[in-house]
Amino acid sequence: MEPTKVRTKILSQIQHMVGSAIIKDRRFLDDEQLIRAEQLAVLEEIFNANVRDTEIRELSSHFSAILRGDHPCHLAIWGKTGTGKTLTLSYFLNLLSEMCRAKNVPMRHEHLDLSNPRPCFRALNDLACMLNASKRYQKGISLEEMMIRIETKLSGYQGYLILFIDEVDNIRRDRDNFMTFLVRRLPQRIPAKLILVLVSNRLDWPDHLDPRVKSFLKLNELIFKPYDAVDLQHILRIRVEKALYPGAVESGVIEKIAAMASRDHGDARRAVALLAKSAYLAEKAGTNITFSLVDQASAELDQDRYLTLLRSAPTQLQAAMAAVIEALHKAKTESIGTGEGYDAYKLFCKRVGLRPLTGRAFGDLISELDIYSLLRSRVLSRGRYGRTREIVVDLPQELVDRVYAQILLNFELPG
């Protein structure tokens, strides 16, 4: 047999034996693993399917002023997570900067990503780092100093400067300070033509802004609508094509995933995550992706969210959660009050050698857990028996067990 034939034969045998292998390139199931260029390539295909058409047209009309030498005003963009704000914008800005270069219009753009919350100081520091105006600091330098460094660095630049600030409302403290700097102070002190692109996922975002800043801020608004089921289908098809072998997906599955995701939030990232999880399950089970696997994947994805959230949570928060679970278990009732929770917490801390916090602080931990929806708490007055928070954990028992086990693991305790 000639070599190539052997090759083909073996390949086809392997193919046959691993007939269950349905994933061709798993990187395309996880954006984190794609390099920037690939992400943009995927995005381009999505745009080619006329998804996000209106948004891109609006962006173009907003920024076209630059090519004419005008100074467009700032831009506020609103859209929920996973509606492609960040990617669309960076795609667009890259394109724009190419055009500017071709036409000899000086333009630079920077992307400040605040997707995890940070205080004003860190945000400024990050900005400074991006502009090479300063090294990375943890603490210790005054805000004023940081601002001055940024200004000095930019003092020689005369062209357009587009600052793309992602998730602005994630600035926890001193947001007004930060905004005042960007909106009022910076434009006055640097020669560049500054255009801010402020992205947020809350519609009411500008409302709790210092009125003085707000009146100063001339905004153009652009809204990213959540993807609808049809958009999501396009997006998923592209992924399926790149990541899976043909025929791996049973008919109707894409439609189902798209429908589920668009019903929830229209979040493309979650749609892709659901596809990925389904594919992994299918591969493990040695079948194609079926309806029931999608359901299963969806359930597991929900649970994973809680577990990863908890894994990276501060120890005190984990201790509080474990205590609540224990107390609830011992009480044999649906709910417990803050006092019982706190007692259990102190006990738990003693067991794992953790210094217990005050009752006051414990209350805050409970509110935080509530925000993460790991538990539900509401204040309840029991008349002469005082006021307390009624704490309930309304997660499936299986998940509660897994959460508890995970916490014990983190404390390196035997189950």
Next chain:
DNA sequence: TGTCCACAGGAAATACGGGGGT
């Protein structure tokens, strides 16, 4: 109707870890 429980939750004070300037 008033009392009083068992906390909630705001504000200010304090502790702490880390860095800069000199």
Next chain:
DNA sequence: ACCCCCGTATTTCCTGTGGACA
């Protein structure tokens, strides 16, 4: 080495409160 500044976490201190009970 010293002192001061910063942001963050926690404590301390405090006032407030819905309703069962007398």
